[in-house]
Amino acid sequence: MNVGEVAAMAGVTVRTLHHYDRIGLLSPSGRTAAGYRQYAPADLDRLHRVLLFRELGFPLEEVATLLAGLPAGARAELARRGGRRVLLRLERTQAMVAAVEKEMEARAMGIALTPEERFEVFGEHDPEQYEAEVQERWGETDAYAESKRRAAAYSKEDWLRVKAEGDDVERRFAEAPAAGAPADSERAMDLAEEHRQQISRNFYDCPPEMHAGLGGMYVEDERFTAHYEQRAPGLARYVSAAVQANADRQG
Amino acid sequence: MNVGEVAAMAGVTVRTLHHYDRIGLLSPSGRTAAGYRQYAPADLDRLHRVLLFRELGFPLEEVATLLAGLPAGARAELARRGGRRVLLRLERTQAMVAAVEKEMEARAMGIALTPEERFEVFGEHDPEQYEAEVQERWGETDAYAESKRRAAAYSKEDWLRVKAEGDDVERRFAEAPAAGAPADSERAMDLAEEHRQQISRNFYDCPPEMHAGLGGMYVEDERFTAHYEQRAPGLARYVSAAVQANADRQG
DNA sequence: CTTGACCCTGACGCGACGTCAGGCTGTTGC
DNA sequence: GCAACAGCCTGACGTCGCGTCAGGGTCAAG
Numbered sequence: 165m166n167v168g169e170v171a172a173m174a175g176v177t178v179r180t181l182h183h184y185d186r187i188g189l190l191s192p193s194g195r196t197a198a199g200y201r202q203y204a205p206a207d208l209d210r211l212h213r214v215l216l217f218r219e220l221g222f223p224l225e226e227v228a229t230l231l232a233g234l235p236a237g238a239r240a241e242l243a244r245r246g247g248r249r250v251l252l253r254l255e256r257t258q259a260m261v262a263a264v265e266k267e268m269e270a271r272a273m274g275i276a277l278t279p280e281e282r283f284e285v286f287g288e289h290d291p292e293q294y295e296a297e298v299q300e301r302w303g304e305t306d307a308y309a310e311s312k313r314r315a316a317a318y319s320k321e322d323w324l325r326v327k328a329e330g331d332d333v334e335r336r337f338a339e340a341p342a343a344g345a346p347a348d349s350e351r352a353m354d355l356a357e358e359h360r361q362q363i364s365r366n367f368y369d370c371p372p373e374m375h376a377g378l379g380g381m382y383v384e385d386e387r388f389t390a391h392y393e394q395r396a397p398g399l400a401r402y403v404s405a406a407v408q409a410n411a412d413r414q415g
Numbered sequence: 416m417n418v419g420e421v422a423a424m425a426g427v428t429v430r431t432l433h434h435y436d437r438i439g440l441l442s443p444s445g446r447t448a449a450g451y452r453q454y455a456p457a458d459l460d461r462l463h464r465v466l467l468f469r470e471l472g473f474p475l476e477e478v479a480t481l482l483a484g485l486p487a488g489a490r491a492e493l494a495r496r497g498g499r500r501v502l503l504r505l506e507r508t509q510a511m512v513a514a515v516e517k518e519m520e521a522r523a524m525g526i527a528l529t530p531e532e533r534f535e536v537f538g539e540h541d542p543e544q545y546e547a548e549v550q551e552r553w554g555e556t557d558a559y560a561e562s563k564r565r566a567a568a569y570s571k572e573d574w575l576r577v578k579a580e581g582d583d584v585e586r587r588f589a590e591a592p593a594a595g596a597p598a599d600s601e602r603a604m605d606l607a608e609e610h611r612q613q614i615s616r617n618f619y620d621c622p623p624e625m626h627a628g629l630g631g632m633y634v635e636d637e638r639f640t641a642h643y644e645q646r647a648p649g650l651a652r653y654v655s656a657a658v659q660a661n662a663d664r665q666g
Numbered sequence: 667c668t669t670g671a672c673c674c675t676g677a678c679g680c681g682a683c684g685t686c687a688g689g690c691t692g693t694t695g696c
Numbered sequence: 697g698c699a700a701c702a703g704c705c706t707g708a709c710g711t712c713g714c715g716t717c718a719g720g721g722t723c724a725a726g
Contacts, residue, residue: 166672166673167672167673168671168672168673177714177715178672178673179713179714179715179716180713180714180715182674182675182714183713183714187713196673196722198673198674198721198722198723199673199674199675199721199722200672200673200674200722200723201673201674218713223712223713224712224713225712412663417703417704418703418704418705419702419703419704428683428684429703429704430682430683430684430685431682431683431684433683433705433706434682434683438682447691447704449690449691449692449704449705450690450691450704450705450706451691451692451703451704451705452704452705469682474681474682475681475682476681
């Protein structure tokens with residue numbers, strides 16, 4: 165096989181293979197008379213391992229020594245370190261996901277709208293207190309002030325609909341515990357599921373695990389807690405538990 | 416605050432702050448008479464957001480425009496894209512974690528040992544069939560062949576002990592369903608917990624969630640399935656479920 | 667035997683900093 | 697009152713993992 169085929173198969177560019185050849189990380193086992201690189205199956209194997217370790221975050225130089233074959237003990241150690249490294253990255257990535265979710269849920273609650281728009285949407289319920297935060301969070305540059313009214317992906321009607329849908333579910337959520345339904349009851353979980361699908365429809369794809377993560381924030385982030393507690397005392401914990409139960413039931 | 420303090424607080428280097436200043440991404444709001452950068456609280460806020468988006472994988476230039484304030488619609492779109500990007504990375508990272516775990520559990524079962532060593536450790540139970548795979552997986556370079564016998568982090572005695580411990584738990588696992596204990600019983604979960612701690616002690620730190628992930632492979636990866644099924648029919652599923660139940664109980 | 671897809675080797679560019687070098691500043695101790 | 701030392705400044709060059717030409721050779725089909 166020549167470079168182009170290998171590149172396509174492995175999902176890398178030709179240039180990458182050239183690079184690996186140059187630095188001696190992966191030299192094809194043969195060349196044609198014309199100088200074309202010829203990759204053997206063993207080369208593909210090696211490439212596979214190279215890409216694995218690269219994904220693990222090892223610099224290419226370390227990958228080379230890794231594949232060169234170290235004493236078994238040292239290799240075990242390295243694999244362990246790779247595992248740790250990956251776990252660290254996993255944690256950080258999850259933290260990022262949480263941060264983005266927070267941002268989007270905040271947007272879902274209208275916090276990230278411009279003051280005027282929020283006022284129009286929420287009527288007098290608009291909590292003026294958020295203005296300062298909006299400024300802090302999003303700045304208020306001239307360019308932004310100028311363009312903010314123009315191309316909004318969601319029209320005011322959309323926002324009103326979204327808001328109404330959200331209100332509806334939250335209202336029914338508030339009724340559930342009063343009617344004696346525990347947070348892991350069918351009724352509560354169905355509401356949670358409805359909530360999840362609402363988010364998926366209106367904001368971003370929200371699989372059950374992601375929803376569970378969101379649910380955690382309802383009790384951890386005071387802003388969300390306040391939002392639910394204001395509707396009914398204890399509602400934040402209730403919704404959070406229902407969301408969790410619903411995620412478990414689906415997993 | 417001056418650069419050093421800000422850098423320490425935010426967990427970046429001074430050079431990074433210099434860089435952000437130079438490219439205009441984050442210029443301190445003041446300077447002392449001597450030219451020292453002076454960062455105000457608002458600058459820290461901005462830095463915070465810069466680091467968030469950087470973590471999300473946005474190039475610094477895009478981060479700048481993001482923070483400059485785009486039309487609301489476009490910004491929502493970008494946030495969504497950022498979310499997707501993060502989710503993709505999360506998936507890939509998880510796949511990597513799975514791959515590394517696989518590798519390590521394989522090692523735990525002795526598959527990654529050299530043929531000779533495996534033979535000595537496992538006695539005649541050594542399945543010769545794995546040899547080809549070991550070669551495929553780890554190659555058999557001269558350097559490796561030469562060094563493999565030397566500094567092994569685990570001595571043969573260690574491996575024997577580890578093997579005996581593993582055998583013990585697996586034997587008791589096999590007895591549990593025969594004695595009528597379901598996979599989510601106290602008894603099964605305790606065995607799962609013992610198994611988890613064994614892995615943590617002998618191989619790598621294995622928190623419950625990671626263990627749960629491992630458990631999934633017992634039914635998905637035919638190699639592990641075969642390993643357990645060979646001891647007792649249905650054991651793979653049983654152990655997998657017990658591990659899952661134990662993880663849930665701890666979470 | 668031409669055309670167009672593919673291959674080669676330099677060589678330079680880039681993003682996000684790291685790492686000196688050479689020099690000024692600010693604080694602390696004697 | 698000043699030495700010593702930590703901390704700050706601005707270039708300027710280096711690094712990693714490639715991307716992107718440029719200039720030229722190769723191969724299979726029509």
